[in-house]
Amino acid sequence: MAQQVRAHNIAVSRDGYAAGEGQSLERPFGHADPRQLMSWAFEAESFPGRDEPGGSRGFADLLVREFHRNVGAEIMGRNKFGPQRGPWTDEEWQGWWGDEPPFRTPVFVMTHHPRPSFTLSDTTFHFVSGEPAEVLEQALAAADGKDVRIGGGAQTLRQFLDAGLVDTLHVAVAPLELGAGSRLWESPDELEDRFRHDVVPGPHEMVHHLFWRE
C-alpha cells in the first residue's frame, strides 16, 4: 500500500477539545487534566515509557501499538512541542520527552519561528513552516517509505483534515467536558462526508472513533 497519513490516540473531551486553555510548563494541557484525557492509553502495556508491569494487553493496547506501527516520520504543532509562544527566546527547550523521545523518527515541528534542527537519541526535530501539503511532502520524503503520523495538537491536525490529507484517524472521546481550549471538532459528524467511520465503546467510558478514507 502507498504511504499513509495517519493520526492516532488523539484524545478529546465530549465537547471536542484536545487541550485546555492556558498551556504552561506546569500544565502541558492547560486547564485540562491529561490523566482524564489519556489514562486509557497510559494504562496500556505498550504505552511508551510506561514502567510499571500489569498494564492492559486488551483493547487499549491494540490501539496504542498502532501509534508506532510502520511510522517513518511525525508532524506536530509547535504547541505540542512546548509551552512557549512567539519567537524563541532561547533554544534550550528540546521538548517534553527527555533524552529519549518516543518518536524514533524525524519529527517536523510546524512553526512560524524557525530554529536549527537537533537530534536526541533516535529522534531528529526539524522546524518548518508552510502549507500542510508542503510540510507533508517533506515528511513523506523523510519517512523512508513508511507512513507519516500527524501527532497533533488539534490546530495542526485540523489543518491536515481540512486540506483532505489524512487517510486514517483514531480519536478517543473521554467522558468529560472542557468548555474551552484547542478544539478538534464540535462533533465527529463533521467528518462523515469524507470518511468511513466505526464508533467503538471501550473501557472507562471512552468512545473510540476510527475513520478511514475509501
Next chain:
Amino acid sequence: MAQQVRAHNIAVSRDGYAAGEGQSLERPFGHADPRQLMSWAFEAESFPGRDEPGGSRGFADLLVREFHRNVGAEIMGRNKFGPQRGPWTDEEWQGWWGDEPPFRTPVFVMTHHPRPSFTLSDTTFHFVSGEPAEVLEQALAAADGKDVRIGGGAQTLRQFLDAGLVDTLHVAVAPLELGAGSRLWESPDELEDRFRHDVVPGPHEMVHHLFWRE
C-alpha cells in the same frame, strides 16, 4: 517480551459454538454459515486473500492485522485442517487454502493419525500428537523467537486454555445461536478467574472479547 501464545479471530455464536455439526467438504463449518460467523473479518481490508478493494480499515482491520503480527508458528486441530475423520485414506488433501496458505509459518496439525509433513509456498504442515504442552514446545522451537498462534478449532483451543497455556485470546461473538456443534464455552465468564478481560461491542452487532493473562 518472551514468546507469547495467542489465539485470534475465534468466532463463536452467542451460545459459544465455533462450528456447527456435520462438517463436510461442501460445508466446512457444518450447519453453521461461516459468513454469519466471520463476515466482520472477511470485510476487513487486511483479511488474507481478500481481493475486492473497499474493505474496512477500522476496528475489524485492527483485529485482523493482529492475526499475522509477530507469529512464527500455528497450532491447529485436525478438523480445522480438513473434513476427513479417522485414519487418512489418502494423503492428497492439503488443507482448504490452495497453493498459498495464509499462514506462512510452520503449522502443527494435531491428530492421532500421523502423516508426512509437506510444504506449500511459505507454509509447512506437520502432523503431531501429544499433550498440548509437548506440542507447544515444538511450535515454540519452530517459531524462530516469535509467538505461537493457536488457530482453533474450539476442541484444540479449549485444551490449551484448560492446560493454562494461552497468554492472549480474542473471541468474536456473532449475533446468532447455533444450538449444537463444537463448543468453545458456555459463557465467557468461564475464563474470568484466569484472565483480565475487555468486552468491546463492534460493528454488525459483534461483541469482541479480549483476554490477557497478568
